[in-house]
Amino acid sequence: MIEDMDVARLMRAEVESAEKPSAVNIERAMIAGRRQRWYARGAGAALAVVAVAVGAVTVPGLVDPDRSSPPSLEMVGALAPLEPYTGEVTSPDASRIPAALETIDPTVQYVRFGWLPSGLASLQYGAGLTQSGPGVFLIGHAGDPQNWAGVSVHLYPKGVKPPAPQVMGIDQRAPTVSTAPAPDVRGAAATFTLYDVDGTDRLSLRWQYAPDGWAAVDVSPWAAGQDAREIALHVAQKLRFSTTERVRMPAQAIGLPQRLRPIYTTVNGPLTPDGWRWYAGVTYSAEPPTADHRAPGAKTLDVSFSPYVEVTDKIRAELQGKELFRTPNTTIDGHQASFLTAQDPDWFERLEVLDVQGMAVEIDARRGTLDEQGTKGLFQRLDLAGAKPDWRPSLMAD
Numbered sequence: 001m002i003e004d005m006d007v008a009r010l011m012r013a014e015v016e017s018a019e020k021p022s023a024v025n026i027e028r029a030m031i032a033g034r035r036q037r038w039y040a041r042g043a044g045a046a047l048a049v050v051a052v053a054v055g056a057v058t059v060p061g062l063v064d065p066d067r068s069s070p071p072s073l074e075m076v077g078a079l080a081p082l083e084p085y086t087g088e089v090t091s092p093d094a095s096r097i098p099a100a101l102e103t104i105d106p107t108v109q110y111v112r113f114g115w116l117p118s119g120l121a122s123l124q125y126g127a128g129l130t131q132s133g134p135g136v137f138l139i140g141h142a143g144d145p146q147n148w149a150g151v152s153v154h155l156y157p158k159g160v161k162p163p164a165p166q167v168m169g170i171d172q173r174a175p176t177v178s179t180a181p182a183p184d185v186r187g188a189a190a191t192f193t194l195y196d197v198d199g200t201d202r203l204s205l206r207w208q209y210a211p212d213g214w215a216a217v218d219v220s221p222w223a224a225g226q227d228a229r230e231i232a233l234h235v236a237q238k239l240r241f242s243t244t245e246r247v248r249m250p251a252q253a254i255g256l257p258q259r260l261r262p263i264y265t266t267v268n269g270p271l272t273p274d275g276w277r278w279y280a281g282v283t284y285s286a287e288p289p290t291a292d293h294r295a296p297g298a299k300t301l302d303v304s305f306s307p308y309v310e311v312t313d314k315i316r317a318e319l320q321g322k323e324l325f326r327t328p329n330t331t332i333d334g335h336q337a338s339f340l341t342a343q344d345p346d347w348f349e350r351l352e353v354l355d356v357q358g359m360a361v362e363i364d365a366r367r368g369t370l371d372e373q374g375t376k377g378l379f380q381r382l383d384l385a386g387a388k389p390d391w392r393p394s395l396m397a398d
Contacts, residue, residue, distance in 0.1 A: 081177060081178040081194070082177075082178045082179070082180040082192055082194050082229075083180075084180065085180070085182060085183065085192070085229050085230075085233075087227070087229070087230050087233075089183045089233055089237065090115075090233070090234050090237045090238065091237065092185070092186040092187070092237040092238075093114050093186075093237065093238050093239060093240055093241075093397075095239075095240050095241040095242065096186075096209075096210075096241055097110070097155075097209050097210050097213065097241045097243060098210060098243075099158075099210050099211075099213070100157070100158035100159070100208075100209075100210045100211060100212045100213025101136075101155065101156075101157050101158060101213060102157060102158050103134070103157070104127055104128055104129075104134045104135060104136060104157060105127070105128075106127050106128030106129075106247075106262045106263060106264050106265040106282070106283075107127075107246055107247055107262055107265065108127060108242070108243060108244070108245065108246065108247065109125070109127075109242060109245040109246060109247045109248070109394065110127060110136045110155055110241065110242060110243065111125075111136060111138050111153060111155060111239055111240065111241055111242075112138070112239070112240040112242075112394070112395055112396060112397045113138065113140065113153075113235065113238070113239065113240075113395060113396050113397065114238030114239055114240045114396075114397045115234055115235060115238035116140050116151065116235065116271075116396070117151075117226070117231055117234075119142060119222055119223055120140040120141060120142055120150055120151070120222075120271050121141055121142060121143045121270065121271055121272055121275070122140075122141045122268060122269065122270050122271055122272075122275065122277070123138070123139065123140055123141070123268060123269060123271060123393070123395040123396070124137075124138070124139045124141065124266065124267070124268035124395075125137070125138050125139075125247070125265075125266065125267050125268070125393065125395050126264070126265065126266040126267075127247070127264070127265055128262065128263050128264035128265055128283075129263045129264050129283075129293055129294075130264065131294070132163075133157075133160070134157050135154060135155065135156055135157065135160075136154065136155040137152060137153065137154050137155075138152070138153040138395065139151070139152040139153070140152075140271070142222035143222075147198075147200070148220060149220045149221065149222035150219075150220060150222060151217065151218070151219050151231065151232075151235055152216075152217070152218045153215070153216070153217050153218075153235070153236075153239065154215065154216045154218075155209060155213070155214075155215050156213065156214045156215070156216075157213075158212050158213055159212055160214065161214050162204065162206055162214055162215075162216040164176065164195055165195050165197050165202050165204075165218070167197065167198060174195040174196055174197045174198075174202065175195065175196050176193060176194070176195055176196075177194040177195060177196050177201065178193075178194050179191060179192065179193045179194070180192045182205055182207075182229070182233070183233065184207075185205065185207040185233065185236045185237065186207065186209070186236070186237065188207045188208050188209075189207065189208075190205060190206060190207035190236075191205070191206050191207075192204070192205055192229060192232075193206065197220070200220065201220070201221075201228070202218055202219070202220050203218065203219045203220075203228035203229060203232055204216050204217070204218045204232075205217045205218075205219075205229070205232035205233065205236055207236070209241070215236075217232045217235050217236045218232075219231050219232045219235075238397075240397035247265050247267060247393075248267070248393055248394040249267070249280050249282070249305075249386075250280055250305045250359060250386060250387050250388070250391040251305055251359070251361070251382050251383060251384045251386065251387045252382065252383040253282065253284075253303045253378065253381070253382060253383075254381055254382070254383050255378075255381040256284065256301075256378070257286070257369070257370065257371060259286045259369075260284040260285065260286050260301060260369060261284060261285060262282050262283070262284050263283055263284065263285045263293055263300075264282070264283040265281070265282050265283075266279070266280075266281055267279065267280045267281075267393035267395070268280075268393060268395075269391075269392045269393045269395070270392075276307055276309075276389075276390070277306075277307065278306065278307060278391060278392060278393065279304065279305070279306050280304065280305045280306075280391075280393065281302060281303065281304030281305070282302070282303050282304075283300055283301070283302050284300065284301040284302075284303070284369070285298065285299065285300050285301075286299035286300075286301075286368055286369050287299050287300075297366075298366070299366050299367070299368040299369050300366050300369065301363070301364070301365045301366065301369040301370065302362075302363070302364040302365075303361075303362075303363050303378075304361075304362045304363075305359050305360070305361055305362075305387070305391075306359065306360050306362075307358065307359060307360070307389045307390075307391075308325075308354055308355045308356070308358055308359055308360045308389065309324070311324055311325075325338070325352065325354055325360060326338035326352055328354065332351075332353055332376060332379060332380075333379075333380065335353050335354055335355055335356055336353075336354045336355070337351060337352060337353040337354065338350075338351070338352040339351050339352075339375075339376070347364075347365075347366055347367065348365045348366055348367045348368075348369065348370065348374065348375075349363075349364075349365050349370075349374050349375040350362075350363070350364045350365070350375070351363045351375035351376060351379060353379055356384065356387065357384055357387040357388060357389070358387070358388055358389025358390075359387055359388075359389060359391075361379060361382065363375040363378055363379060365378075
């Protein structure tokens with residue numbers, strides 16, 4: 001069992017592992033990462049970048065035990081060398097990022113999907129200091145909780161080229177199967193590269209969104225008969241870029257100490273009509289910009305929101321005896337809450353407040369981040385004007 005105050009670190013690792021579509025599925029993340037104190041799987045494996053984003057904790061939620069797994073990639077022609085692409089290429093969206101990103105602002109929504117194929121279950125966005133360094137990712141997840149399949153978009157800072165996918169569980173990059181020229185993407189030369197990721201194929205379409213600024217769309221097929229090249233090209237051409245739009249959040253932390261600045265934001269939510277699982281979180285840092293914000297003892301603050309649900313018999317059965325929320329030990333403004341002070345010298349407080357306008361609010365603070373009012377004082381200063389249990393992130397262009 002991992003200690004209570006280690007859960008936030010593991011959750012963070014899981015959420016960002018989503019940056020590498022080779023880790024656990026985000027759909028299981030909120031239960032399997034954020035809320036599972038029993039989730040003792042090694043965090044190192046979860047850190048695989050593009051492992052999909054929460055974080056691999058992408059969407060707080062439960063996995064439907066009746067959901068069938070996508071077909072094996074062998075059904076879709078896994079590891080076959082790339083053939084010349086002769087299909088049609090849709091016209092590009094007119095939006096642009098005018099210059100390669102030299103810094104990543106975690107509050108900015110740099111990219112949204114303009115088109116996606118059917119069969120995806122959830123979406124996730126992250127920007128800022130990810131486990132692989134500064135960057136931006138946008139991911140559409142299929143439903144398999146073990147083997148990632150879906151579509152991912154990555155934008156890299158100036159001068160950083162897209163790496164090969166990381167093999168899950170080991171410090172090794174996937175080998176290249178073949179490379180081939182691709183049709184121009186949004187007016188820029190592009191390349192297809194096919195990788196062997198644990199015996200299945202991962203197609204990567206790469207181009208420069210601005211001079212010396214690289215972008216990649218990766219596709220791991222989730223249904224028989226899919227052409228990963230066609231999907232990647234269509235997704236890339238229809239992406240909606242921006243450098244001014246803000247990430248939509250269900251609530252805002254206000255009145256933070258001036259020493260704190262946001263370094264990472266992630267949001268995710270369902271695509272399916274009956275989906276209710278979503279997650280939104282921001283990490284702040286009191287460290288100087290040149291510090292390693294992921295180092296042990298780094299002064300960071302995490303504020304996150306997810307839907308609050310009553311634990312029904314069905315949910316209880318799916319949890320197999322585990323907890324969805326911590327047992328409350330206090331109340332704050334009439335809400336049941338769990339408040340923990342840390343024995344770990346690096347940590348300060350952890351607060352979880354339930355059923356706040358239909359949400360669960362969690363605040364994890366390391367020492368040196370908050371004033372004497374602590375997490376309880378910050379909770380009382382949250383701007384909850386837009387909070388609601390059916391909140392959704394804005395990850396598809398209108």
